[in-house]
Amino acid sequence: MSHDHPAVRVSPIFPVTDLQRALDHYAALGCAVSAHDDGYGFAAMAGVELHLVVTPGHDPLRTAAAAYLHVPDADALAARWADVPRTGPPVDTDYGLREGAHIDPDGNLLRFGSPLASEG
Template identity: 35%
Template sequence: MEEAAFRKIVPVFPVRDVPASLRFYVETLGFTLGGRTGDEFASVFRGEVAEVNIYLRRSEQVAPAECFVYVADPDALHAAYAGRGVPVVEPPRDTDWGYRQFTIADPDGHRLHLFRFLD
């Protein structure tokens, strides 16, 4: 059924400062800048054919959001991010729902849960 052929979701994070958020995502987390409209909007991505995208839109009011992002090796990524001073909210752990995951926060408090499925 073609209607069920979902492939991707792109969150839009409201941020107070697009340039500051870009520095965090690009320089600290290793994303690539996809596009930018001044200081109002930007797109960042990682992976082949932009497998992971996040849109950053300037807003005066920021309510932190969350998203889950599949990664091949959460423990190795956690070690790399911890070495760069990325704010780790939850260290790597196995969850009751079958994930190995850890959680980081961006400058506006948005949380990325970086996970893989348990074997």
């Protein structure tokens, strides 16, 4: 495989109903936030950039999005987000990860996980 190509990045696009509320919410999670215009914004943290787009007719129960964050320490991230509503504490899984979750005001899901510490 050739290595002359720049690294590929991904920016999940999350539908929102109120851009300012979404920007304020992601700022509370520790993201750097900015608005492109009245209907499109960005939330960035640790190399991840989410795009937030005002979506007419968005139904948080039906049309929400999700992203998975692979983090070095799920417990540390959960502790940082503990004061923000709808952050679930991490649990050990049977597939070798410690995972938690956060749901934003528009129903978008951020799952996050880190490898379980090796036993032995």
